[in-house]
Amino acid sequence: MLKFTKMEGLGNDYIYVDGIHQKVDMTPEFITRISDRHFGIGSDGMIVILPSQKYDFFMRMFNRDGSEGKMCGNGIRCFAKFVYDHHLTDQTYLEIETLAGVKRVWLHVENGTVQSVKVDMGQPSLNTQDIPCLFNKEQMVDEPLNINHHIYRCTAVSMGNPHVVTYVDQLDFEIEKIGPYFEKNEMFPESVNTEFVRVIDRQHLKMRVWERGSGETMACGTGACAVMYASYVNGLCDSQVDVELLGGILNIQYQDGHIFMEGPARTVFEGIMNEEDFKNV
């Protein structure tokens, strides 16, 4: 049997599993099955809590299709709440190792309850090699990309994971008709998370996201940071903004070369699963 916790950050929901005290199957077959919203628990993927040699914990995250992401902004906020609520730590400042480097995390706790979580998401990069992106310049900033016979002005940003940001007048379009063309585009050899942005004003950006490996999600923390930074370098916003996603609002700040994100983290339910039940679905 495997204990798990279903958690969400602005509706970006994952199955959290304590991999310190349990043996966790991290194969794509298992992850896709438990993430299925009809035959499984239902989620955008799975996040595993692991020990770290040098830091407080190690976070591994997997998208709904079983692919491993290097970093997850909504996920790391819930990860921090998980380790605090499950008494794996009593610290309210954590250093969490990820495949995108170590992230500094501050838990805002009142009366023993996590109210919100602030994360130093690190330094964004425009360098096409960091994304990675095969564009023939060092940076892709407001460059025309032909995606499925339509020209999008694109800015590529790495938040440790790959993002491409494009600006639209309206957000009420059929994202599933265009998202996969970005996600599978040969310009992005490791695929890409795609953000569609409407600038409301210099302190308010509105977005939808088509995530690599999960499709449209209600929110994307790394995506919101990529959107803020892309908008900042394109002169469209100030250094602190509210990014409005389908699932709610994240406050994003660019300071001293780092992107800081603050937002909620919520436990939906605790559960126990029998892995055998997922062998043949």
Ligand SMILES: N[C@H](CCC[C@H](N)C(=O)O)C(=O)O
């Ligand atoms: N799909 C992303 C990982 C999840 C990112 C997102 N859920 C977030 O909150 O940052 C990737 O493969 O790079």
